Amino acid sequence: TSSSSSAPPASGTLSRYENQKRRDWNTFGQYLRNHRPPLSLSRCSGAHVLEFLRYLDQFGKTKVHSQICPFFGHPNPPAPCPCPLRQAWGSLDALIGRLRAAFEENGGKPEDNPFGARAVRLFLREVRDSQSKARGISYEKKKRKRPPPQQPPPPSNAT
Numbered sequence: 285t286s287s288s289s290s291a292p293p294a295s296g297t298l299s300r301y302e303n304q305k306r307r308d309w310n311t312f313g314q315y316l317r318n319h320r321p322p323l324s325l326s327r328c329s330g331a332h333v334l335e336f337l338r339y340l341d342q343f344g345k346t347k348v349h350s351q352i353c354p355f356f357g358h359p360n361p362p363a364p365c366p367c368p369l370r371q372a373w374g375s376l377d378a379l380i381g382r383l384r385a386a387f388e389e390n391g392g393k394p395e396d397n398p399f400g401a402r403a404v405r406l407f408l409r410e411v412r413d414s415q416s417k418a419r420g421i422s423y424e425k426k427k428r429k430r431p432p433p434q435q436p437p438p439p440s441n442a443t
Contacts, residue, residue, distance in 0.1 A: 301382070308379055309386040312336060325392070330401025333383075337376055337407065344371040349418045357420040373412040380404060 298306070315336050316323045323332060347361070348370045355361035384399035398404070415421070 305382040305386050308382045309390065312383055315339065325387075325390075328398045330398050330403040333380075333398050333401065333404050334407050337371070337380075337404075340376075340379075341368075341370045344369045344375075346370050346372040346375075346415070347419070348415055351418075356418055359420045367418075370415075373408065373415045376411060377408055380408065 313325075316325060316328065316332075319332075346369060347365075347367055349356040349358070349361070349365065349367045353365050353367050355363075355365055355367075380399050384397055387397050387399055388394055394400070
């Protein structure tokens with residue numbers, strides 16, 4: 285039997301995250317095969333990842349208002365406008381996280397990971413900032429929920 289790190293867990297069913305990661309990895313692989321000229325993963329750079337993210341924008345569902353739009357800065361515009369639909373920053377950020385993990389699970393070295401390139405991080409920050417202004421939504425870093433501290437049981441007064 286093969287002991288590859290992408291093998292499903294012993295239970296036989298993949299988590300939602302693992303399924304999504306596999307789908308994203310396959311989509312990126314298809315993008316590389318359809319690239320002109322076709323591109324091997326070993327020759328893939330941060331610039332190619334940015335090209336992929338821009339390509340994905342055409343399938344986005346998030347309205348991002350331009351600065352000249354009267355609804356610029358409004359999270360819930362009262363009427364339709366011609367501004368483009370884009371991929372939401374949160375979706376892109378999660379996608380890059382899954383692809384970054386998948387790259388290393390499929391034999392890539394962390395230092396060669398194009399999904400962790402500085403240009404990709406800067407692009408994501410730029411998308412986040414521009415979308416927060418355009419949509420009037422601030423992206424706060426989510427605080428991790430910590431389990432409540434365990435309370436010791438009350439002392440029993442059975443004496």
